[in-house]
Amino acid sequence: xxxxxxxxxxxxxxxxxxxxxxxxxxxxxxxxxxxxxxxxxxxxxxxxxxxxxxxxxxxxxxxxxxxxxxxxxxxxxxxxxxxxxxxxxxxxxxxxxxxxxxxxxxxxxxxxxxxxxxxxx
Numbered sequence: 856x857x858x859x860x861x862x863x864x865x866x867x868x869x870x871x872x873x874x875x876x877x878x879x880x881x882x883x884x885x886x887x888x889x890x891x892x893x894x895x896x897x898x899x900x901x902x903x904x905x906x907x908x909x910x911x912x913x914x915x916x917x918x919x920x921x922x923x924x925x926x927x928x929x930x931x932x933x934x935x936x937x938x939x940x941x942x943x944x945x946x947x948x949x950x951x952x953x954x955x956x957x958x959x960x961x962x963x964x965x966x967x968x969x970x971x972x973x974x975x976x
Contacts, residue, residue, distance in 0.1 A: 859962065863900045870896050902965050910961040917954040 861869075870893045878886055911928050918931035921944075926934065938944040944951065963970050 863903045866896050866900050866903075899966055902968070907965060910965070914954070914958055914961070917950075917957070921948070921950055921954060 873889060873893050915926075915928045915931060918928070918935060919925050922931060922934055922938070924931075924934070935944070939946060946952075
C-alpha cells in the first residue's frame, strides 16, 4: 500500500540494477535464483499499481468512519496512532479490529497472494 516501504519505484530500481549485472557462467544457479526474485518483485509492483489504490481507498474510508473525520490515509493513520497512544480510542472496538485485520490481509495479499493465511476480500 502507498504508505509501505520499499515503494514501487524503489523496487523497480533494484530490479533494474540486478538486470544490469554481468552474468557469469560460474554463478548460473545464483543468477537463476535472483532472476526468480526479480520476477516476484515485478509481480509485487504490478499488484501495487493495480490493487493497492483500491485497498488504500477502502482503508481510508474505514478509518474516516472509525475516527469520524476525513483526511488522506497517512493523516488518518497518524490520527489513529495518536488516539491509541492517548487512550482516546478502545483497541477492542469491533470496527477497529476489523479494519486492522483487513489492512493486514490486504498487505499480505499484495506481497504474497498465495500465502495460505491470506484471506481475499
